[in-house]
Amino acid sequence: MTFDVANRLFFRLYQSSNLMHKNGTRYVSDFGATTQQWAVIGALARPIAREKGMSVKDLIEFLLLSRQNLSAVLDRLEARHWVERVKDPDDGRTRLIRLTPEGETQWAAMLGPIQSFYTEALKGLSEEEQVQLYRLLDRLRDGLERL
Amino acid sequence: MTFDVANRLFFRLYQSSNLMHKNGTRYVSDFGATTQQWAVIGALARPIAREKGMSVKDLIEFLLLSRQNLSAVLDRLEARHWVERVKDPDDGRTRLIRLTPEGETQWAAMLGPIQSFYTEALKGLSEEEQVQLYRLLDRLRDGLERL
DNA sequence: TTGATTATATCAAGGCATTGGCATATCTTG
DNA sequence: CAAGATATGCCAATGCCTTGATATAATCAA
Numbered sequence: 001m002t003f004d005v006a007n008r009l010f011f012r013l014y015q016s017s018n019l020m021h022k023n024g025t026r027y028v029s030d031f032g033a034t035t036q037q038w039a040v041i042g043a044l045a046r047p048i049a050r051e052k053g054m055s056v057k058d059l060i061e062f063l064l065l066s067r068q069n070l071s072a073v074l075d076r077l078e079a080r081h082w083v084e085r086v087k088d089p090d091d092g093r094t095r096l097i098r099l100t101p102e103g104e105t106q107w108a109a110m111l112g113p114i115q116s117f118y119t120e121a122l123k124g125l126s127e128e129e130q131v132q133l134y135r136l137l138d139r140l141r142d143g144l145e146r147l
Numbered sequence: 148m149t150f151d152v153a154n155r156l157f158f159r160l161y162q163s164s165n166l167m168h169k170n171g172t173r174y175v176s177d178f179g180a181t182t183q184q185w186a187v188i189g190a191l192a193r194p195i196a197r198e199k200g201m202s203v204k205d206l207i208e209f210l211l212l213s214r215q216n217l218s219a220v221l222d223r224l225e226a227r228h229w230v231e232r233v234k235d236p237d238d239g240r241t242r243l244i245r246l247t248p249e250g251e252t253q254w255a256a257m258l259g260p261i262q263s264f265y266t267e268a269l270k271g272l273s274e275e276e277q278v279q280l281y282r283l284l285d286r287l288r289d290g291l292e293r294l
Numbered sequence: 295t296t297g298a299t300t301a302t303a304t305c306a307a308g309g310c311a312t313t314g315g316c317a318t319a320t321c322t323t324g
Numbered sequence: 325c326a327a328g329a330t331a332t333g334c335c336a337a338t339g340c341c342t343t344g345a346t347a348t349a350a351t352c353a354a
Contacts, residue, residue: 005277006265007189010167012284014186015211017164019291020157021340022312026294034312036340039161042154056302064162069341071303076339085302093301093350118153121290125283130152133283136276137159143271144166147173147264168310169342181342183310203332216311218333223309232332240320240331300351311340322329 027117028110038110039063040073044083044099045107053086053096082106174264175257185257186210187220191230191246192254200243202235229253
């Protein structure tokens with residue numbers, strides 16, 4: 001492992017992440033949303049999650065953030081009636097987080113700007129390079145998770 | 148551009164960045180530091196910056212964050228006497244940010260844990276893949292910057 | 295049933311990140 | 325010299341992120 005290479009790698013990650021949040025949030029600011037909320041809603045909008053919803057625990061493991069942090073994001077989304085917390089009939093301890101009809105509508109409307117963001121941001125990378133990048137990020141995430 | 152590929156890419160970026168900050172900060176927590184402070188100090192510790200220091204403007208452009216945010220990070224570092232703000236003799240408006248001797252000492256001591264963090268986190272990636280990854284991140288950052 | 299575990303919620307403190315606006319000092323330009 | 329641009333600092337509001345501690349309810353196991 002070369003220090004310099006690793007240093008550049010994590011520094012680029014730092015820069016890219018900051019820019020993703022800053023500019024990504026601009027793309028969905030008409031909805032009063034942020035990139036983090038977009039990540040949560042995106043998770044809940046997946047076919048698998050849309051049926052039953054996702055427990056807080058599942059969301060935490062999926063998004064890789066703390067319970068207290070997710071809770072705050074969910075509070076803001078709940079206040080806007082985009083998501084709801086319902087009791088899991090199979091386990092009284094669990095709360096299932098689900099998109100409300102309003103949330104589904106907002107998500108559908110956000111897909112346009114999100115698509116634009118993706119297209120603009122990835123202009124410099126071919127489809128093949130994009131796949132390469134997300135696979136490398138997959139392995140980086142796995143490495144970081146094991147720490 | 149495939150929506151799904153882009154979506155995975157940015158989601159991995161989000162996850163990796165969160166993990167980098169969470170676990171990276173653990174590696175330097177003995178010093179009471181964070182990954183962001185480590186980024187700032189790392190920038191100031193470069194040979195180019197060590198001579199004259201860096202202006203706030205330069206640091207902002209290098210780290211890609213807002214003036215107000217950087218200012219707060221610098222305030223915390225200054226309070227611990229790791230950095231100092233000195234007037235630029237060539238331009239009275241400019242403040243040059245420099246590592247203090249104390250800051251240099253701390254940085255030197257942090258290099259061990261940082262090296263460990265890099266090694267552990269990048270275990271799953273070959274040197275070649277690490278280079279590939281940081282180059283792709285370079286292009287991603289450039290794309291994000293132009294938005 | 296009692297006791298331990300699990301899932302969630304809440305409170306608190308601290309740090310990082312953004313935007314927007316206002317103020318001050320300095321340099322540059324006309 | 326006056327006007328405009330530049331560099332920085334400060335205030336405020338908002339949201340995201342962490343750790344740590346405490347509390348409550350429900351499930352599971354001895």
